[in-house]
Amino acid sequence: MVLMLTAAAAPGDRVSGLGLGADDYLGKPFHFPELVLRIRALARRQPAARSRILRAAGIELDEIRRTASRDGRQLDLSVKEFGVLNALLRATPAYLSAEDLLEQVWDEQADPFTNTVAVTIGRLRRKLGDPPVIATSPRVGYRITPVPT
Numbered sequence: 001m002v003l004m005l006t007a008a009a010a011p012g013d014r015v016s017g018l019g020l021g022a023d024d025y026l027g028k029p030f031h032f033p034e035l036v037l038r039i040r041a042l043a044r045r046q047p048a049a050r051s052r053i054l055r056a057a058g059i060e061l062d063e064i065r066r067t068a069s070r071d072g073r074q075l076d077l078s079v080k081e082f083g084v085l086n087a088l089l090r091a092t093p094a095y096l097s098a099e100d101l102l103e104q105v106w107d108e109q110a111d112p113f114t115n116t117v118a119v120t121i122g123r124l125r126r127k128l129g130d131p132p133v134i135a136t137s138p139r140v141g142y143r144i145t146p147v148p149t
Helices: 011-019 032-044 079-091 098-105 116-128
Strands: 003-006 024-027 053-056 059-062 067-070 134-137 141-144
Touching: 003 011, 003 032, 011 024, 024 032, 053 079, 059 079, 079 098, 079 116, 079 141, 098 116, 098 141, 116 134
Parallel strands: 003 024
Antiparallel strands: 053 059, 059 067, 134 141
16 A cells, blocks of 8 residues: 655646546645544555456466466476566566566666566567567567467
8 A cells, every 4th residue: 555645746646646546546745643543544444356367378377386287288487587577467468677577576686677577578578489579679678478369
């Protein structure tokens, strides 16, 4: 849950913050009891249930069992390859930049100028086989694309 607590309290700022995914928005100055009640209200909400099995383009990824398959064929993925595939499937149909993937799959010590994401994507593409399902858009990122029928 995300509560934006900010000095930007104009109506347009609130609309923008909520549009970016905040669950609640509170501008300064604020009354402290109101902040406490908003936090309590957020805590009462049940997060949306996430499916433990992600599916797209013939790929099945089970987050609990940490298994992945493509068209019924088990994939032998490294921890990072599994993490990248998980992130891409969660984001489908959106693109994730190399920076997004570094942030989600690697730790905060990862060098943002490294080619490790591109190398991992290359290995993952080989393991997923044909037809290719990871698309690259220069200066945008990577995404899972539907397999043409």
